[in-house]
Amino acid sequence: MTVTEDAATTQVQGPDKEVGKARKRKEDARLITGRTTWTDNMVLPGMLHLSVVRSPVAHARITAIDVSAAKESPGVVTVLTGRDLADEQGSIPCAWPVTPDMKNPGHPSIAVDRVNHVGEAVAVIVARSRTAAADAVELVDVDYDLLPPVLDMEEAVRDGADLVHDDLGTNTSYHFVFDAGEAGTGGDTEQAFADADVVVSRRFVNQRLIPAFMEPRSVVVQPQGDNYTMWSATQIPHILRVMLAMVTGIPEHKLRVIAPDVGGGFGGKLQVNPEEILALLVARRLGKPVKWTETRSESLMTAHHGRDQVQFIDVAADREGNVKGLRVRLLADMGAYLRLITPGVPALGAFMFPGIYKFPAYRFECDGVFTNKVPTDAYRGAGRPEATFAVERIMDELAVELGMDPLELRRKNWIQSQEFPFTTVAGLEYDSGDYDAATQQALDLLGYPELREEQRRRRESNDPVQLGIGFSTFTEMCGLAPSRVLGSLSYGAGGWESASIRMLPTGKVEVVTGSTPHGQGHETAWSQLVADQLGVPFEDVEVLHGDTAVAPKGMDTYGSRSLVVGGTAVLKAADKVIAKARKVAAHLLEASEDDLEFTGGKFSVRGTPGSGLGIQEIALAVFAAHDYPEDVEPSIDADATFDPVNFSFPHGTHVCAMEVDTDTGFVKIRKYACVDDVGTIVNPLIVEGQVHGGLAQGIAQALYEEAVYDADGNLTTGTFVDYLVPSAADLPHFDTGNTVHVAPGNPIGAKGVGEAGCIASTPAVVNAALDAVRHLGVSDIRMPLTPERVWRAIHQGGDGGDRATAGSNAYGGAQTETTAGVSTPQSALGGDR
Amino acid sequence: MTRVSMQVDGVTYTDEVEPRTLLVHHLREALGKVGTVVGCDTSNCGACTVHLDGQAVKSCTVLAVQADGAEVTTIEGIAAPDGTLHPVQKAFHEMHGLQCGYCTPGMIMASIDLLKENPDPSDTEVREGIEGNLCRCTGYQNIVRAVQQAAGELSGSAATPETTGAQA
């Protein structure tokens, strides 16, 4: 914390600037007093409640649905099945066809004649109360004709495998390839491997996770004639509005979407949910307002999941430790359907596997695979944590193979600070940074030499509790995204952001942002930006968002894009306000525009101190409009849309010290230190908070969380009893710090911070655990590092294996698998299949 | 239906409820106390934490009928009548102990309860004291700081009543 404060004072901005100040958040007032408007708080006159009858089976044909008893249930208004809605429900959109021949089976919001994952909607109850709706769910009788569930990706891609979607003829949705040699951004990968002294290959499992946002999803739809207003706990009201129009045929201008107070989504609310479509269809059909709020178990079972990749990765190097090539092949679990950006998540990661290292050659291949599970989609980091995990893990393995210090190996291969901007083998232009500086600072924070010494002592004394230190020197691409780049990747939309500034007569400022926040503190940070730019008090700025009628244009919040893209749009709008005000000021001050200077919110004529006109006064002047220049409109309000030309590349060094109890396999983080470079820090409090939260989720992937399905496709981690979101007692204190290398791609100089902690921490934690027990013969442990897996890896070899019920419903029938990677070059290309 | 009467944030309410009505649903849906929220269905997340006769409980795991005759304090009832924030509320704001704020009402109510029993908790004691409340945003560190800061303030100004609102 002190470190962050120190970093804050190293800001380029002066002490009187808002940017860089640890402003307490404006948002808090309503949140700490319970005066919030969560979607589920909404009550409308005559509102009906929806509940969803869901498939208990993973794969089946629906042979009959009997809703008669449910319809008779007290308080039930009607019950609708997939048949009833088949002609109007369309398909949940997939905005990212990553290859031209990608197979998309279409995604009904409610199953018509076939279910493809446990939890898929099969009927909707509409009732007068939440209770009546819940009661009637029990009364819907559905007959299923079971089909074999497809659950394991590696089996699913074998010839003759059972198919999730018969009509596609395959379980492979797409095969995506990036080859640096072919793209002209690197050398020939196969040649690099052929020439290499050393090749290390591993198979890593990046397990399925659940975003597990705390606020359950909720949607309220109010029909008014042919207009519809939807309140939804969504990250993406703007995208949702467009998609709702496309899916349902309701004209876009007849739809208004409001994201009121929305709980943190972490990508989990970056979706067009089946239930949002269903709520809209039911409201349209009945002409009545409706509400649907999920339960937690519904949420874990049906809201999209994240990660779930089997990663085959090979690295080639010479004996001196210079990396020569990188080869990656992924199997990425799509789940049963393609949702909004399901196929794009691994593709987004494709460009990040080389990390911060100067690989001369790189090839990436990915198969998107259908299984009878809930679809995957964005979860904090979306593609980048997977890539970072794989490369940071294999760098440690290479170091072991070469007998080198893992940090030394990294240092030898990473981009030097004077080499920025640096174009990587994946074709990305990294903007700025200093990996050495961040690393040194992180080691200092950790107390590295002392811990290494303690590690040595524990090893020598054969202490049952061993200590390990793990690194992750990462970068990520943020600021999604340059629209042209997205276009080249076949993404269905742009990456720009929109902002408006409205100068009110009393001098107060309304900032409208299209980047819809859900806990990130936009109201505070945008106020800081505008206060500086317009020279108005922080308190005089109000930030409006999350309502398509108030903020009609936007691309919303995800991919650590808000400040970089949305914040820049705000600055651009402020510049336009100033430019417009300048004309009025010149008129009123009877001076030439060129002679005016604008500082501290005031226009003054150069060389005549004391004279001047504040921008807030100008706002009143144009409101009155009694006296303004002939050739301008009587307004200084302005809109701006910003489309970035490049991504931004935050980086950092994360160091984890881990204690491993070799008797029980229990792991405990002893100390965690990280230094992140996120460019300019607008609000150090918010930046620190984002890092902390990201660390918690990244550590949770390493140690606690995993969505486990049994052999029938039941999610056995169906409640918070089994899906282990860590509590305060399970997480350590974090020592965080920053270095600041301004991002050249935007005027703020910010790089984005929302995902950094989550992306960086997972491999640092796993590397630390391995470092603690490597001398006992352990070279991999499957995530999450449950005590049992750690214990098995130590005492039985392998990576600790599947968890007992994973992929099996035989209680105790599972066997321990030993699937640690072996150093065979073939394995990377799935030679075993 | 069963008649229940309870004092919530200082106001007495009498209603007919079904026995199966959970306290949190009664608070939210009958009394409009929507500051208290529901985050799970297995009593794990703690978002619904309120004080029942002065003790923190998870209101999703208490039936409304069980609170008959009881005094309930929610997040909406802990600030002073003039709007002055409770020291724990204030500390959450000052220490950036919240982001999206969904877990915050439960976190604050649990923290107040903890500080009543342990006025000067260590880092570990705070962490264990709020183990029944899940937060997905903050990584907890600033929550821990907030609770400790509030502890300092509360011990310095012992006069701050815990449930000012409830005594209005």
Added chain:
Amino acid sequence: MQLENSFTVPVPVDEAWRVLLDIERIAPCMPGAALDSVEGDSFTGRVKVKLGPINLTYQGKASFIEKDEAAHKAVIDGRGKDQRGNGTAAALITAQLKDEGSSTRVDVLTDLNITGRPAQFGRGVMTDVGNKLLGQFADKLAAQLGEGDAQGDAARAEAARVDAPGSVTATATATGVVEEVAASVEQTPGDNAVAEKVRQAGTATREAAAAATDRSTGEHTAAADPPTTPITAAGSTDTAPATAVAAGGDTAPATTGAAPSGPPSGPTAPPTRPATGAPPRSTPSAAPRPPAAEPEPIDLLEVAGGAAAARFAAPAAGVAAVLLLVVLVVRRRRRR
């Protein structure tokens, strides 16, 4: 989830086969089950499952989908839905009879599939239930088949009926999972006097076993000797033969069979498991048992009889006992 049960019954294979095909006698073997209707090879019914606070009622139908007289193999497909919409349960039960002269060896392979809410827990609530359910089913099936068609043969009927509660089961898997499931006569369905008597006897059995005294309604004595016989957990393959030793006659000592022990698969050897002897016998008056009208929930309290007997058997060891029959069921699960 696949469960295997094997046992031997003291009737010739043809006789056992006839009983196996008699739905009205076989269906009630499922604990907590009740037949609602029988139509040809199909039948409908309910299975109530009660586990502490958890209460599920599966309603559905089952039918013989294969009856291979020559091979003495029958396959029953049963599937039901929970009445509260908590998902489905399906079982594919394959029973294979093998002629062993005057007795018959029965191998029951059950592929059990549970969906919905009960399956959504990492602690595998329903898997536990499934294990116990099928274990009890096999025990009762053993009893039924053991009766043969000679319903008038009271002695044998009694023997078979009483045998169920006393059966000792041990389960072993490659990973050393060992579970013990013992059934009790208390679960005997039916509201008639016989069933009641049997239940009482079961209760008494527990008490008797605990106190090693004789203070119940039926003529029974405490178990002896067998508790000390260890059954070693089976080895790591599917080769562990299910062993069942049937001892006929009122005076036969308890006999237990031991599965061959295999090398421990983990660093820790699978525990050695003491086998308990059969509990005391009871002799309710013989009467044909009609299908139960109303299902008795499979309350695992009922299992108490067996479990308690198992636990209390040690102090009871040494007390002379008369055992009619011990059926040892070695049950093991396979990975799918």
Added chain:
Amino acid sequence: MIPAPFEYVRPTTVEEAVQAVAEGGEDVKIMAGGQSLIPVMRLRLAAPETIVDLGRVAEMRGVRDEGDALVIGAMTTHAEVITDPLIAQHAKLVAEATETVADRQTRRRGTFGGALAHADPAGDLPAVALALDAELVVAGPGGRRTVPASEFFVDYLTTALEEGEVLVEIRVPKLAGDWGVRYEKFNRVAQAWSIVAVAAAVRRENGHIAEARIGLTNMGPTPLRASATEAALSGAAAAPDAVASAARSAAEGTSPSSDLNAQADYREHLVQVLTRRAVTAAAGL
């Protein structure tokens, strides 16, 4: 989720409670603290017709000293158990284990008796009751009876409570002599159920362990005693080696299940480690 509808009865005396249970119909469920029952009802895995809520039965709450034993009312909450001076003095193991149960809020509502009657093998208190040779006083239509803990837990979520019976109070014998105690719990996250836990009470005499009582949590469908280890410790030297050696038989006679958190063989290993640690700590080594 919302529970299915039920009738609700709130007796104020044990007699009323027994009567209410008797009149509650076929599917009556007794609610103590409700901290396990209400979630199960919300998930609709349980849908009792009648709930008999013991929350207002004052006589079932509190701790009293009966000479050689403490009597803990079944409705005494975990929070009350933790802070009770009599328990701190005479049954510290109960307090120590109770502190690990769930979280603060849950401990405010959850009760000692409820936890025992629920008989979850992963619950912490049954093994403690077993280790301490507690006796459970049960009231039913035919009056009261006392069930020793060793006979109370009969199977997974199943106790010796007969239909119509209510667990009223628990007699916990005081430990006489120089006893040390320890509850060693192992789980993955703070508020989770025990993967395995060990409750140990050890009496030392002249540098030896005179007596050890060891209860095991989640090593089978019921709580168990580590009898072989207890026997091995009896008279053993109060030394780490002796304890370690005795702890190696802690898994004897257990039958742990395999689930998402641990397979059976790992549990059998864990129980040995945890037994060693618990006994070592309890013996003050």
